[in-house]
Amino acid sequence: MIDFKKEIAKVLTDQIDQLEYDQVLEMIEIPPNPQMGDFAFPCFKLAKTLRKSPNIIAQEIVEKIGKADLFEKIENAAAYVNFFIDRTIFAKSVIEEVFHQKDKFGASAMGEGKKVIVEYSSPNIAKPFHIGHIRTTVIGHAIANIYNYLGYHVITINHLGDYGTQFGKLIVAFRNWGDEKEVEAEPIPALLRLYVKFHEEAEKNPSLEDEARLWFKKLEEGDEEALRLWQWFRDESLKEFHRVYDMLGIRFDSYAGESFYSDKMPKVLKIMEEKGLLKESKGAEIVDLEPYGMPPALIRKSDGSTLYITRDIAAAIYRKEHYDFYKNIYVVGSQQILHFQQWIKIIELMGYDWAKDCVHVPFGMVSLEEGTMSTRKGRVVFLEDVLNKAVEKTKEIIGAKNPNLENKDEVAKQVGIGAVVFQELSNNRIKDYVFSWDKTLSFEGETGPYVQYTHARACSILRKAEVGLDEKIDYRLLSNEDAMNLVRLIQQFPTVVADAARKYEPAIITRHIVDVAQAFNKFYHDCPIIVEDKALQKARVSLVYAVKQVIRNGLALLGVAAPEKM
Numbered sequence: 001m002i003d004f005k006k007e008i009a010k011v012l013t014d015q016i017d018q019l020e021y022d023q024v025l026e027m028i029e030i031p032p033n034p035q036m037g038d039f040a041f042p043c044f045k046l047a048k049t050l051r052k053s054p055n056i057i058a059q060e061i062v063e064k065i066g067k068a069d070l071f072e073k074i075e076n077a078a079a080y081v082n083f084f085i086d087r088t089i090f091a092k093s094v095i096e097e098v099f100h101q102k103d104k105f106g107a108s109a110m111g112e113g114k115k116v117i118v119e120y121s122s123p124n125i126a127k128p129f130h131i132g133h134i135r136t137t138v139i140g141h142a143i144a145n146i147y148n149y150l151g152y153h154v155i156t157i158n159h160l161g162d163y164g165t166q167f168g169k170l171i172v173a174f175r176n177w178g179d180e181k182e183v184e185a186e187p188i189p190a191l192l193r194l195y196v197k198f199h200e201e202a203e204k205n206p207s208l209e210d211e212a213r214l215w216f217k218k219l220e221e222g223d224e225e226a227l228r229l230w231q232w233f234r235d236e237s238l239k240e241f242h243r244v245y246d247m248l249g250i251r252f253d254s255y256a257g258e259s260f261y262s263d264k265m266p267k268v269l270k271i272m273e274e275k276g277l278l279k280e281s282k283g284a285e286i287v288d289l290e291p292y293g294m295p296p297a298l299i300r301k302s303d304g305s306t307l308y309i310t311r312d313i314a315a316a317i318y319r320k321e322h323y324d325f326y327k328n329i330y331v332v333g334s335q336q337i338l339h340f341q342q343w344i345k346i347i348e349l350m351g352y353d354w355a356k357d358c359v360h361v362p363f364g365m366v367s368l369e370e371g372t373m374s375t376r377k378g379r380v381v382f383l384e385d386v387l388n389k390a391v392e393k394t395k396e397i398i399g400a401k402n403p404n405l406e407n408k409d410e411v412a413k414q415v416g417i418g419a420v421v422f423q424e425l426s427n428n429r430i431k432d433y434v435f436s437w438d439k440t441l442s443f444e445g446e447t448g449p450y451v452q453y454t455h456a457r458a459c460s461i462l463r464k465a466e467v468g469l470d471e472k473i474d475y476r477l478l479s480n481e482d483a484m485n486l487v488r489l490i491q492q493f494p495t496v497v498a499d500a501a502r503k504y505e506p507a508i509i510t511r512h513i514v515d516v517a518q519a520f521n522k523f524y525h526d527c528p529i530i531v532e533d534k535a536l537q538k539a540r541v542s543l544v545y546a547v548k549q550v551i552r553n554g555l556a557l558l559g560v561a562a563p564e565k566m
């Protein structure tokens with residue numbers, strides 16, 4: 001694909017002695033409206049050095065360039081030099097690139113040889129996998145896909161919350177009131193009930209707390225009974241989590257959770273000690289972070305047990321040693337911003353210069369709309385229920401609108417789950433939001449189903465086309481404004497993907513493919529595609545093909561399926 005921006009920078013640099021190529025490249029803008037050209041170069045900065053008005057400079061540059069190959073015209077308007085790309089060359093260059101790259105259009109090799117860890121989802125064992133986890137799960141999945149697409153070697157890690165004193169409580173609760181069959185039938189709700197029961201009973205009988213501490217200690221020391229129960233809770237919980245991951249098409253390379261680091265703690269504590277970082281405070285050990293404007297970090301409790309933060313430090317060191325990452329990315333809610341700042345600082349103080357490569361990617365909180373209830377008891381909305389409901393609702397819609405569709409059930413899954421995922425990825429991740437069933441199950445407007453439907457429409461046109469796509473396409477026939485808008489959006493796709501990676505923001509891709517879908521629907525409305533004139537049909541069909549491919553690639557990065565019929 002011709003990189004027009006770079007071509008423009010070359011043409012300009014030839015005429016401007018005062019600026020280097022890279023500076024020129026930086027200054028080139030995309031005008032807010034195509035009537036002002038496809039690209040524009042502002043001359044304000046040059047005015048000072050040249051002691052001329054920017055308008056005059058713009059005019060002079062235009063005169064000096066004269067005619068240039070790739071452009072229909074180059075004009076000046078006020079202080080800008082506006083470049084109008086030759087539409088035929090533009091359309092040919094972009095569409096041929098899509099033909100060529102297909103599922104790889106937008107991909108690159110920029111990450112070659114670099115390992116990136118994406119840690120996401122990381123739910124706590126024996127706790128509900130609820131709506132609060134959906135964000136880390138789908139944002140993390142998308143970020144992993146995007147980095148992979150850019151050629152990085154991505155390693156996905158699910159840092160399960162599978163360690164800590166709560167497991168002592170669970171063991172005590174199970175031994176007192178548990179029922180094996182119940183746990184097997186519905187592990188998470190059953191374990192949750194036991195956990196709640198433990199707290200109720202402990203109010204009345206505080207000695208239960210001591211018993212729980214004792215059982216956690218046994219677990220740490222490798223007691224057989226404690227280990228067996230813990231392993232069982234973990235396995236059963238994972239089975240449940242996997243049902244949701246399967247629905248979302250997610251697999252992790254590693255499930256090394258907090259427990260994985262329990263035996264790696266002594267070494268970490270030793271390094272901290274050697275570096276003189278540990279301070280005693282009421283029998284416990286802390287790292288003083290006051291000089292960095294942060295509260296102290298509690299590293300080891302007075303009873304010798306380590307904490308969540310200690311395990312994060314151990315995990316980061318292990319990952320560096322084991323994977324030698326280029327970047328170690330954590331997709332974890334914004335409530336934990338301080339936690340990440342603290343431990344990354346500690347890593348830095350321990351002398352690890354790769355502390356800067358640990359990146360916390362936070363996202364806003366999900367709260368529940370007033371009166372929101374789960375289908376099961378309690379004010380918890382299970383992620384699985386949300387996905388299932390979305391699928392059910394989609395089944396109803398398909399049943400009414402397209403009862404003869406093949407693979408109805410499969411498509412309902414793709415669309416229903418796609419709708420939930422797409423919505424999660426529509427807003428900038430840092431925004432808080434309120435969960436509402438109505439909103440989640442509404443498919444109106446700029447939603448996943450809308451984009452998926454546009455893709456299916458493009459597929460259907462391609463099936464109906466009477467022309468084959470070969471080299472003999474007359475791209476002059478795509479010079480109208482509707483077609484050009486589409487070509488522009490398609491051309492931007494690779495930049496959009498790279499931008500989403502740099503900002504860890506999948507929503508940039510979501511919004512872009514909504515724009516593509518909207519531009520396509522306008523084109524489709526204004527320009528009939530299956531027309532008598534075979535040359536015109538061929539040109540338009542080539543554009544439909546490119547649109548289909550870009551939407552498909554974008555959806556794949558977001559972790560959303562693109563059914564061909566719906």
Ligand code: ARG
Pocket residue numbers: 119122123124159160161312330332
């Ligand atoms: N298990 C934690 C929770 O559910 C999230 C873990 C985040 N990852 C980490 N490395 N601290 O809140």
